[in-house]
Amino acid sequence: DAKTTQPTSMDCAEGRAANLPCNHSTISGNEYVYWYRQIHSQGPQYIIHGLKNNETNEMASLIITEDRKSSTLILPHATLRDTAVYYCIVRAGNTGFQKLVFGTGTRLLVSP
Amino acid sequence: GAVVSQHPSRVICKSGTSVKIECRSLDFQATTMFWYRQFPKQSLMLMATSNEGSKATYEQGVEKDKFLINHASLTLSTLTVTSAHPEDSSFYICSGGGRNTEAFFGQGTRLTVV
Numbered sequence: 001d002a003k004t005t006q007p008t009s010m011d012c013a014e015g016r017a018a019n020l021p022c023n024h025s026t027i028s029g030n031e032y033v034y035w036y037r038q039i040h041s042q043g044p045q046y047i048i049h050g051l052k053n054n055e056t057n058e059m060a061s062l063i064i065t066e067d068r069k070s071s072t073l074i075l076p077h078a079t080l081r082d083t084a085v086y087y088c089i090v091r092a093g094n095t096g097f098q099k100l101v102f103g104t105g106t107r108l109l110v111s112p
Numbered sequence: 113g114a115v116v117s118q119h120p121s122r123v124i125c126k127s128g129t130s131v132k133i134e135c136r137s138l139d140f141q142a143t144t145m146f147w148y149r150q151f152p153k154q155s156l157m158l159m160a161t162s163n164e165g166s167k168a169t170y171e172q173g174v175e176k177d178k179f180l181i182n183h184a185s186l187t188l189s190t191l192t193v194t195s196a197h198p199e200d201s202s203f204y205i206c207s208g209g210g211r212n213t214e215a216f217f218g219q220g221t222r223l224t225v226v
Contacts, residue, residue: 034214038156041203041220042219043116043118043207043217043218043219043220044205044207044217045217046214046215046216049214087155100156100158101158102148102156102157
């Protein structure tokens, strides 16, 4: 699976949009971009994933560049409960089983 | 989304004893589940792949005789830390998911060996 690069940490004010970048310049054509987050002392939580089109769900939006070498996770109105470590993971979507290779992630701190 | 239930959430054991951690898929059948370990301020590291009805596959550097994995049914995988030592103290997390779907994670087990 391709490696990803994320900033170590980011700060965001409560109520503002949090934009978390991820570089995956070696991504292959059949690899998807997945985002998970881990709140302290809990298991990771799935957020969103995409292949090449932008995606949106009730939690977040995922913007993938046209060349697919980078993406941005957007939390439109960050709350204090969004404070967590966010992991960007690239993996092949056509493999059957969900082995995930976690990088160091971005530690997002949402402040009042 | 699918639910993965992991128990216990916390356990303290004496050095030299064994500890069993359970991971259950509550609303889906998991032919494969994964076990991760996470040390403080570090990322999740994959330990092994648990396969229903067959032997687990361990990542390089993970001792299979120390971390025993059993996946006897489509809804239950167990990880037993045998002869635990303080250096085994960590946060253990399991995950599962259907084919080509996102992975779902258990709540994690905080193991402290004293």
